[in-house]
Amino acid sequence: MKTKYIILLIVLAIAIGVIVSTFADASTYTTFTKATSNPDREFHVIGKLSPGKAIEYNPKEPGIFAFYLTDQDGKERKVIYKGDKPQDFEKSEQVVIAGKCNDSTFQASTLLLKCPSKYNDEKKPESFGDRNFNVNDKKSIEKK
Helix, strand or coil, X not given: CCHXXXXXXXXXXXXXXXXXXXXXXXXXXXXXXXXXXXXXXXXXXXXXXXXXXXXXXXXXXXCCEEEEXXXXXXXXXXXXXXXXXXXXXXXXXXXXXXXEECCCEEEEEEEEEECCCCCCHHHCCCEECCEECCCCCHHHHHHC
8 A cells, every 4th residue: 555545544534533532522402301311421501590599609618609590491400510600690691501410400510691681672772962873974973
């Protein structure tokens, strides 16, 4: 065999190995039900904070933060995150957690918040001061 073909086969084998290892380690978005049935795999779960449930965090002893999350199927689970409580956590619309689930709790390794938008479609500014303002209208800019 020529050296050129041997090098090509080695590069191809390395590429296949990288692709397979990437897909084998990738976590997926799911619900608490599926995450509980596979406790050795890491999953991403999207949910909302459970209303009326306690949020456990002691700022004097940071490092452990616990709260209750309801997933997209309506299943509720206690989430334990080893890290500090994010600012404005209670105001978040959705929470994305990544980690492993056991029978009673979800051990989160990462925590992402979807905060409420400060831009609402209903509150678009239509005027600048007491005059209408159009960015594409040079006359309204030049009058100022």
